[in-house]
Amino acid sequence: MIPYDFEYYNPSSVEEAVQLFQTLHHDGKEPMYFSGGTEIITFGRLNMVRAGAVIDIKNIPECRALEFNQESLFIGAANALTTIEERNPFPLLSQTVSEIADRTARNKITVGGNICGTIFYREAVLPFLLTDSLVLVAGHRGLRSVPINEIFQEQLLLESGELLVQMVTNRAYLEQPFVSIKRRRQWDTGYPLITVAALKVGQEIRVAISGLTDFPFRAKQIEGALNRRDLSDEQRIELALHSLDVLILNDTEGSSQYRLFVLKNTLHDVLHELGG
Amino acid sequence: MTFRNADVLLDVLRYQLGLTGAKPGCLNGDCGACTVNIDGAAQKSCLMLAVEAIGKEILTIEGLNAPIQGVFVDQFAFQCGYCTSGFIMNAHSLIETKKNPSDEEITAWLESNICRCTGYMEIEKAVKSVIHLPKGP
Ligand SMILES: Cc1cc2nc3c(=O)[nH]c(=O)nc-3n(C[C@H](O)[C@H](O)[C@H](O)COP(=O)(O)OP(=O)(O)OC[C@H]3O[C@@H](n4cnc5c(N)ncnc54)[C@H](O)[C@@H]3O)c2cc1C
Numbered sequence: 001m002i003p004y005d006f007e008y009y010n011p012s013s014v015e016e017a018v019q020l021f022q023t024l025h026h027d028g029k030e031p032m033y034f035s036g037g038t039e040i041i042t043f044g045r046l047n048m049v050r051a052g053a054v055i056d057i058k059n060i061p062e063c064r065a066l067e068f069n070q071e072s073l074f075i076g077a078a079n080a081l082t083t084i085e086e087r088n089p090f091p092l093l094s095q096t097v098s099e100i101a102d103r104t105a106r107n108k109i110t111v112g113g114n115i116c117g118t119i120f121y122r123e124a125v126l127p128f129l130l131t132d133s134l135v136l137v138a139g140h141r142g143l144r145s146v147p148i149n150e151i152f153q154e155q156l157l158l159e160s161g162e163l164l165v166q167m168v169t170n171r172a173y174l175e176q177p178f179v180s181i182k183r184r185r186q187w188d189t190g191y192p193l194i195t196v197a198a199l200k201v202g203q204e205i206r207v208a209i210s211g212l213t214d215f216p217f218r219a220k221q222i223e224g225a226l227n228r229r230d231l232s233d234e235q236r237i238e239l240a241l242h243s244l245d246v247l248i249l250n251d252t253e254g255s256s257q258y259r260l261f262v263l264k265n266t267l268h269d270v271l272h273e274l275g276g
Numbered sequence: 277m278t279f280r281n282a283d284v285l286l287d288v289l290r291y292q293l294g295l296t297g298a299k300p301g302c303l304n305g306d307c308g309a310c311t312v313n314i315d316g317a318a319q320k321s322c323l324m325l326a327v328e329a330i331g332k333e334i335l336t337i338e339g340l341n342a343p344i345q346g347v348f349v350d351q352f353a354f355q356c357g358y359c360t361s362g363f364i365m366n367a368h369s370l371i372e373t374k375k376n377p378s379d380e381e382i383t384a385w386l387e388s389n390i391c392r393c394t395g396y397m398e399i400e401k402a403v404k405s406v407i408h409l410p411k412g413p
Pocket residue numbers: 032033034035036037038039040041042057077078099100101102105108109110111112113114115116117118119121122123124158162163164165189190191192304305306
């Protein structure tokens with residue numbers, strides 16, 4: 001049971017949601033946007049999250065969009081992960097999110113909620129980092145469109161009251177070869193030890209990683225090393241590991257040495273799959 | 277009926293409506309014992325606010341009358357039974373959603389539920405035996 005109560009709002013437009021946030025914030029209600037709600041509910045039960053009001057965004061058409069125009073794919077933040085898997089407009093995204101939690105939980109977890117959440121892993125962001133996607137964000141000053149690789153620095157850097165509405169991905173990226181590899185300590189569901197998603201754009205391999213440090217990231221250092229065609233696979237991977245400049249997690253899921261060992265093997269698989 | 281906005285569906289079903297078929301297990305989205313069907317989709321009722329379910333069709337094990345229930349008995353697919361209603365509601369949703377699921381799909385769906393005392397083999401056998409039952413006209 002969540003040990004406190006909150007107000008619940010169910011707006012039907014982006015403007016209404018943003019306006020509600022402003023008003024509730026002004027009234028000292030500590031509002032939160034509520035998408036799948038799985039983090040708010042599970043953390044709320046443990047008193048790790050406290051909201052005075054939640055604003056459910058699942059009835060906002062823009063947040064439920066899953067559509068193409070000539071250039072781009074638009075994915076609304078409130079789409080459940082299984083909706084994305086089943087409609088499959090973006091195969092790398094489908095593959096990556098299909099490994100999050102388990103199938104029933106993915107009927108509730110949303111892509112935007114995963115990206116905006118606070119857990120380390122947030123694996124749904126990896127494909128958007130790899131494809132230089134844009135994010136559409138709404139705030140009291142209106143809508144803005146920002147490259148995800150600018151606004152996602154360890155977390156999505158939203159201003160107070162801003163709502164993530166959609167991710168916008170250029171269609172050209174949707175056809176590129178990719179791999180998404182999730183390694184867990186055990187079992188076939190739940191949180192990763194390491195997840196590596198990679199995309200080959202032309203001859204260049206791009207890499208994004210979750211589980212290595214306490215935030216998911218596009219690993220540009222690793223990309224530089226992996227794309228050194230003058231070196232053998234072994235040398236590229238050694239260089240890639242040496243060029244890492246993040247603090248590697250060392251916890252009950254796995255020691256930092258073990259994580260590096262798993263990453264090394266996973267990078268071998270990436271080179272093997274994407275043909276260096 | 278009244279409930280708090282912060283009440284999860286599982287608690288409202290059990291403590292307000294007396295429908296105790298959906299079980300509290302982990303209360304954290306991990307075990308699947310609390311699974312019910314919302315507009316035909318399996319959902320963990322500990323991960324959903326009751327207020328989110330307003331206007332939706334909620335099916336719990338109490339309202340189900342489907343062959344999957346009988347085959348769980350025939351195939352010895354439970355021991356203590358604590359996980360059973362969750363498994364059945366999830367399997368029912370699978371059978372209703374996918375007419376001919378592959379082995380991989382069956383495994384992917386059933387991974388949402390945990391059983392601590394019987395074998396997964398019997399559960400899988402039970403689910404497959406319903407999928408392969410002759411369909412009505
Ligand atoms: C059993 C289980 C296993 C899991 N395993 C994994 C895993 O392996 N890998 C993984 O990455 N995740 C995993 N998760 C998911 C993760 O822990 C979160 O629960 C989930 O990502 C949150 O998504 P949501 O849509 O429910 O977000 P919500 O709970 O609705 O929101 C999360 C946060 O984001 C904010 N927010 C939501 N939407 C927006 C928006 N559009 N704009 C601005 N802010 C917003 C909310 O205010 C809140 O602070 C697992 C969850 C469960 C229950």
